[in-house]
Amino acid sequence: MEEFDVIVVGAGIIGSWTAYNLAKRGRSTLLLEQFPLLHTRGSSHGHSRILRKSYVDEHYAAMMPEAYKLWKHMETSSGISFMKTTGHLSISKVKYGHVAKVRRWCEKLKIPHSTLDSESLNTRFGLKFNDEYDVRNNAQTTDLNTCEVFYI
Numbered sequence: 010m011e012e013f014d015v016i017v018v019g020a021g022i023i024g025s026w027t028a029y030n031l032a033k034r035g036r037s038t039l040l041l042e043q044f045p046l047l048h049t050r051g052s053s054h055g056h057s058r059i060l061r062k063s064y065v066d067e068h069y070a071a072m073m074p075e076a077y078k079l080w081k082h083m084e085t086s087s088g089i090s091f092m093k094t095t096g097h098l099s100i101s102k103v104k105y106g107h108v109a110k111v112r113r114w115c116e117k118l119k120i121p122h123s124t125l126d127s128e129s130l131n132t133r134f135g136l137k138f139n140d141e142y143d144v145r146n147n148a149q150t151t152d153l154n155t156c157e158v159f160y161i
């Protein structure tokens with residue numbers, strides 16, 4: 010029977026990335042998946058995902074500079090261009106404080122951003138928000154992917 014240094018169960022993004030890095034480090038690695046790839050029954054599966062720097066939780070925000078580098082590495086090493094840069098709006102009702110947290114981590118981690126009041130938001134994006142909302146616009150300086158997210 011063939012033996013492996015490590016057996017990883019589940020070929021979603023976490024298992025695939027783990028197995029990929031183990032193999033790169035010279036470990037003989039077996040990655041097991043219960044469904045035929047490319048199946049659609051896991052969280053990682055589907056046509057698109059958001060990659061963003063603006064998070065309510067600091068630990069996610071803090072991971073993103075490294076995550077962006079790793080995704081860029083995947084794009085370069087695979088030779089497949091799969092990331093598309095867009096703007097990113099974080100929108101929440103002020104009373105929920107989501108954007109205030111996003112702002113706090115953007116400031117702490119020195120992520121470029123700007124705050125829009127409802128008038129400039131409406132003018133720029135053709136939306137209809139009032140001052141109940143607090144908006145964060147992530148001006149991306151990298152060539153990586155972001156997308157619109159609404160915390161309402």
Ligand SMILES: Cc1cc2nc3c(=O)[nH]c(=O)nc-3n(C[C@H](O)[C@H](O)[C@H](O)COP(=O)(O)OP(=O)(O)OC[C@H]3O[C@@H](n4cnc5c(N)ncnc54)[C@H](O)[C@@H]3O)c2cc1C
Pocket residue numbers: 018019020021022023024025041042043044050051052053054057058059060
């Ligand atoms: C609808 C949706 C949208 C999302 N959108 C985003 C987004 O835009 N941006 C973002 O950053 N995150 C997003 N997430 C979260 C992100 O997709 C997940 O955090 C991430 O994909 C989890 O990866 P995973 O490898 O842990 O799990 P999964 O992708 O679920 O992979 C687990 C794999 O393990 C396999 N498996 C399980 N048990 C066994 C077993 N016993 N034997 C063999 N194989 C097994 C499963 O079949 C599956 O393929 C989204 C999640 C969902 C559900």
